[in-house]
Amino acid sequence: MALRINDIAPNFTADTTEGKIDFHDWIGDSYAVLFSHPKDFTPVCTTEFAAAAKLAGEFAKRNTKVIGISVDEVEEHLKWKADVEKYAGTDMTFPIIADDKLEIAKLYGMLPADAYLADGRTAADTATVRTTFIINPEKKIELMLIYPMTVGRNFDEILRALDAIQNNAGKPIATPANWRPGEDVIVGLTVSTEEAKEKFGAVEEIFPYLRTVKQAS
Structure with a gap:
């Protein structure tokens, strides 16, 4: 297999x-x-x-x-x-x-x-x-x-x-194409925008399914 x-x-x-x-x-x-x-x-x-x-x-x-x-x-x-x-x-x-x-x-x-x-x-x-x-x-x-x-x-x-x-391990985030450490990350689809704001701060909503936040700690 x-x-x-x-x-x-x-x-x-x-x-x-x-x-x-x-x-x-x-x-x-x-x-x-x-x-x-x-x-x-x-x-x-x-x-x-x-x-x-x-x-x-x-x-x-x-x-x-x-x-x-x-x-x-x-x-x-x-x-x-x-x-x-x-x-x-x-x-x-x-x-x-x-x-x-x-x-x-x-x-x-x-x-x-x-x-x-x-x-x-x-x-x-x-x-x-x-x-x-x-x-x-x-x-x-x-x-x-x-x-x-x-x-x-x-x-x-x-x-x-x-x-x-390593950056994403255990966090509800993903990284976009060509991502480098320190750049914005993508909010996971399992997290609502309101939850993301509470967890990460400001959220940029490009599409309802594509939302980015500053580098997650």
Whole structure:
């Protein structure tokens, strides 16, 4: 069955570049960004790991752990990590999961059950292992972004979406297109305009169903 928003992220144990982990235990009380790759030593993925490495401080400020997964063994990951760090000009402080048996890629619906690694395979054999998941501390999936091999991920958007998810958590609000922290937010449809005024102050009613307020505290 395909994963959906609000599903519990499937748990697993796996070897990583920082030792064996239980995924849910590793997340702990943090948010997590899990992003997958079809093969080590691929050009687009190298730039993506480097981008994530450079943003380590930004993720830490958001109580968010980052973890990569690639369809190769730990030994290959460690060799590739050196290239990523050279390209990024900084250390890569997050682990990479080894998924050379495709177990996690299949568990998360990124490959069909009958997928296998052919001899002499290329990244094209596992091209669909290109999903980014944002997972909350309750281990629920908040977001899924799927990219083709030829399109590098936009980590500014991943951070923006993470900010919106954290901003809206537990509040009757939503964020509009292209929202950034500090900008107006949308009042949820379950809240009347009068209730919104009591809770948030001034309400701008653009349409009866589209009402905005200043950044909710």
